[in-house]
Amino acid sequence: MGKGSKPTIGFWYHLAYHHGLTVGPIDAFLEFRGGDKTAWSGELTSSGTIHVNAPMLWGGEKDQGGIVGDLDVMFGEPTQVPNPYLVQTFGAQTAAWRGFSTVAFKGGRYGAMNPYPKPPSYKIRQILQGWDAPGCWYPEKAAILIHVEGPVSDAVLYNELAMAGDVVIGPPTPGGAYIEIDGFDPSDELVLQVVDGSYTAWSRFANDSDNGGRSWTCGVAVTSDTGATTYYLDDPSYSPAHYFPTAAEAHAYALSQPPGIFTGSTYYRLHFADWVVNLNRGGLSLKVIRRGRFLHAINPAHVLYYSRTNSDMGRESRASINDASLRAAADKLYAEGFGICPDWDPANESVEDFEKRICKLIGGSFTRSLEDGQWYLDLARGDYVLADLPILNDDDILDFKEQPAILDNAVNSVSVRYFDPQRKETIVTAPTRALGLVAAFGTIHQTTDYRAIPAADLAARIAQRDVMASATPKRVFDLATMRKTYAWRPNQYFRLQTPKRGIADMVCLVGDKQSGTLKSGAIRMKAAQDIYSLPSTGYVHVEPGVDTRPPQTPTPITAQRALEAPYVEIAAMLSRADLAALPAAVGYAMAVAANPGGDLDYTMMVADATGNYADAGRAEWCASATVVESAGYVETAFTLAGGSGLGGVAIGMGALWDDEIVRVDALDVGAGTITIGRGCADTVRQRHSAGARLWIYPTGFAYGATEYTDGEVVDVKLLPNTGSQQQDLASATALPITFGQRQARPYPPAQLRINGMSNPSSVVGAITVTGVHRDRVQQADQLVDSEMAGIGPEAGTTYTFRYFLNGSLVNTDAGLATPSSTYTPSGAGIVRVEIEAVRDGLTSYQMHVREFVVGLPLLDETGVPITTEDNQLIIMG
Structure with missing residues (x-):
């Protein structure tokens, strides 16, 4: 059973709280943030509990912790009962809070080290729910999809x-x-x-x-x-x-x-x-x-309908709304993609002021008709049939004044300040300019607040509309008229026909209007030439910018390895005294991983005997690449592909290539070439297939302090961390490690030669195998490759040579003090030689293996080998 301990460096804080969101019910609960970092996101469409698992939200245990716990979301339905957790925590006087959407955090972890909790915030959607009976008016056109930059x-x-x-x-x-x-x-x-x-x-x-x-x-x-x-x-x-x-x-x-x-x-x-x-x-x-990529926003016509009729705002009967007028406006705004995300604080804004703010935004008027007493929504969009418009002529006009159209002080540059609910950020569009006026009079800039706008495209169109309205020469009239205009509403279109004033026929919009007094029945109003239609597109593109924050959603690791740590790394970690006292049966877990995306680092989790995972520490990403070529026993120069983190590699670093430890002798990152020393530490030269991954592990690896014993099997999971999140443990791949006293095993011999060759294809006659000593203790943390001079041997080390002929063991030389053996085969065929070191009953972690032909192949007169019907060589002994 592994053993180890970690010091206590601080404490987690546990919070219980109850927060109000808005008048309920709501359509959906979408996101929970702590300190403006996302702890949970999704779509909860009815009251329920969400589990927040963001222990790394503010840096984890090494910084200010994160959030882990359950959050009850109460939509505020009419049937809602008191929350059991709130009753248990705060007492039986807890209300059910019907009609209010609230959340309750149920005592989970909320930050560490810092006793001052970071403020939570919540993103919700309320479009179809929250209306008085009989429910949402005209639900088919209530929600408008708004395209946003980047994925929602x-x-x-x-x-x-x-x-x-x-x-x-x-x-x-x-x-x-x-x-x-x-x-x-x-x-x-x-x-x-x-x-x-x-x-x-x-x-x-x-x-x-x-x-x-x-x-x-x-x-x-x-x-x-x-x-x-x-x-x-x-x-x-x-x-x-x-x-x-x-x-x-x-x-x-x-x-x-x-x-x-x-x-x-x-x-x-x-x-x-x-x-x-x-x-x-x-x-x-x-x-x-x-x-x-689309955000659900609400139709402004529905906002005005709600504000005028709902019990928490205008409190008027739905019969007071002209349904046809509001439906026509809703259809127009829906077709324009004019979805908004408004807010209203009754402590700071009256219902009337709220409605005026929405009308200014959409370019419309929401007024009560003096004819039927109903509320109408009139949009300045130029949607009219000329023949159907009422006419105001000289006979109807009592007084006429035209305001001068002066453009030298007119606003000719407009930016819109809006709020992006996805980024929770206020954004100002680039200026939309009337370039002719800018050239003539200089820039006269204005930034307009439209905080209900949720997306860049709509903000740009509104800026275009406003600059056109300000910078376009238009005719404005102060009129006193007969009672004919008594029932005309602001933003209604009419035709002005006054030939004696030089206007044959002009379409105008009704502006401010006064209905007269007891002494004078004249109607006074302003009228303006129609130029206020909303453009279908804007000329300014709002640059969303580059989000310099690292991604917050962890990307699962796809390239990773876990293994028992070799002696060469343990010697680098422990002091000389601790290394000398280390029991032979003890082993340590080690892991490497390549960054799958923009993640910060990763945490190694190791399972105990009961299957419960414990945090074994965080580690940096390992520099790695794949080796393009396949490799035999002798090659040392290769080409790399798909490298990551190679800029941090230094000459002399170790690398893991399949199960072979190598040393970096030369590296050209730009050219993608590498030269290595092979067969280092307790490994031997091996064959490798093309595309095998090379891990330069000193650049970053996980190393657990827990000790494991011989024969113990543990599972390791590597969880990527972002600045605020960690991959869920259940979704990570388990990497098994079987401990086998690797750090205590003797090193295999090096400089292997068979009849003077590193890897012969055939041998005739006697087989002589030679090598040089290696010493685990003397080499310590040094990477000595297989072709360097002999070192050692370690005390008590002997060597074993095994010879197989055509698959059968035919000779064994064991207990040799030097790595040298000679054997003469009794026949011809395929010989396999295995060489390993032995000390105190432990064999080396790896052994050398070579296969070759003994004898000479039979050749035809052209020198081509002769084979049997099943393509086997014919060997001459």
């Missing part, structure tokens, strides 16, 4: 969806197999992208009909309810057309391709191709994401 939400459906030949086979044919992914809104995006580190190129056999022996990329066809078929990493013929000389090049090609993005459907079907190759010789892993 990302839901990872598959971290690694395997595209292997034994999963789904065939092109998209009727009745063919597929994987279906549903639950999409047509506005959502399906995103497919290759997962780094989990891709293996598919290959052809040499005798395949075409492109024999080459590697190729697998493709996927995507179909949907729209009937369209789209291909990703493939071509319309549904054949794997991308061939490459090596698997590493195929891998690099797949990673270089942009993500596949699909939208407009409610479900998608993925069809994988494996019909050219009959056997599964590789695979492709995809990350599948459902991405929402």
